[in-house]
Amino acid sequence: MATAPWMVELIRKKRDGEELREEEMERFIHGVLTGTVREGQIGALLLSCRLRGLSRAEAAALSRAMAAPSRALQWPRGWTALDKHSTGGVGDKVSLVLGPAIAALGAKVPMVSGRSLGHTGGTLDKLEAIPGFRVHLSAPEMQRVLERVGCCIVAQSEELAPADRVLYELRDATATVDCDGLIISSILSKKAVEGLSALVLDVKFGRAALSPSQESARDLASAMVEVGAQLGLRAAAVLSRMDAPLGRCVGDAIEVLEAIECLRGGGPPDLRELVTTLGGKTGS
Numbered sequence: 001m002a003t004a005p006w007m008v009e010l011i012r013k014k015r016d017g018e019e020l021r022e023e024e025m026e027r028f029i030h031g032v033l034t035g036t037v038r039e040g041q042i043g044a045l046l047l048s049c050r051l052r053g054l055s056r057a058e059a060a061a062l063s064r065a066m067a068a069p070s071r072a073l074q075w076p077r078g079w080t081a082l083d084k085h086s087t088g089g090v091g092d093k094v095s096l097v098l099g100p101a102i103a104a105l106g107a108k109v110p111m112v113s114g115r116s117l118g119h120t121g122g123t124l125d126k127l128e129a130i131p132g133f134r135v136h137l138s139a140p141e142m143q144r145v146l147e148r149v150g151c152c153i154v155a156q157s158e159e160l161a162p163a164d165r166v167l168y169e170l171r172d173a174t175a176t177v178d179c180d181g182l183i184i185s186s187i188l189s190k191k192a193v194e195g196l197s198a199l200v201l202d203v204k205f206g207r208a209a210l211s212p213s214q215e216s217a218r219d220l221a222s223a224m225v226e227v228g229a230q231l232g233l234r235a236a237a238v239l240s241r242m243d244a245p246l247g248r249c250v251g252d253a254i255e256v257l258e259a260i261e262c263l264r265g266g267g268p269p270d271l272r273e274l275v276t277t278l279g280g281k282t283g284s
């Protein structure tokens with residue numbers, strides 16, 4: 001494969017602390033999707049982003065570039081589409097409870113979720129502990145599920161924020177998971193294409209979370225809300241402490257069981273409290 005000299009220049013700029021422009025982010029994502037940049041170059045740019053940080057303008061540009069190849073989902077008039085996403089933690093099965101709970105109130109939840117990242121678990125991996133569960137649905141399939149049960153939880157795909165799959169895996173392999181700008185673009189590029197009326201973000205901090213301190217989580221939350229607004233998303237953020245696993249169960253299959261217990265009115269108090277706190281913020 002050719003070296004893609006423009007990509008070498010992009011890496012150099014970010015490595016040396018310069019700011020990348022909108023069209024450079026677009027070119028990078030185009031290169032990722034067409035396979036014209038090497039995996040090593042993607043990793044080098046990710047690491048440069050992790051070391052130098054991304055400005056809010058860069059995070060917004062990267063989010064837009066990652067969302068752009070998708071055709072945003074569109075829902076029938078009269079639907080209120082709500083969603084929640086978290087920055088991940090240990091034992092975090094909130095989406096499995098909150099999604100159906102919001103749907104039970106009459107809103108629609110077209111949730112594009114993630115896999116495990118770093119030491120944190122992933123909603124899709126948990127759902128796949130259910131034999132036969134399919135996380136890859138087309139847009140018409142999503143609409144049919146939403147019409148029937150009000151909530152669907154799916155993976156990003158070739159149609160929905162396709163670059164996130166590549167960057168997500170490489171972040172995991174390059175110690176670049178905990179980079180605010182990359183977290184923002186990963187989450188918001190998926191949320192921007194869901195056709196949402198509103199979004200609530202659960203930004204975790206503490207020993208079991210990616211953000212070590214409440215202060216760093218507050219910065220991330222404020223950047224996410226601001227970049228979200230630039231992408232046309234009405235987002236609210238909640239900071240939640242995570243020094244220990246959420247609930248009593250950690251592990252894909254048993255977390256699903258704990259989520260079901262919670263939906264039946266039981267479940268551990270910390271999980272119930274976080275679900276109701278986030279639920280209260282959804283759409284506010």
Ligand code: IUR
Nearest residue numbers: 086087088114183186187
């Ligand atoms: N969820 C995502 O979809 N992306 C991320 O980077 C994190 C959580 I952290």
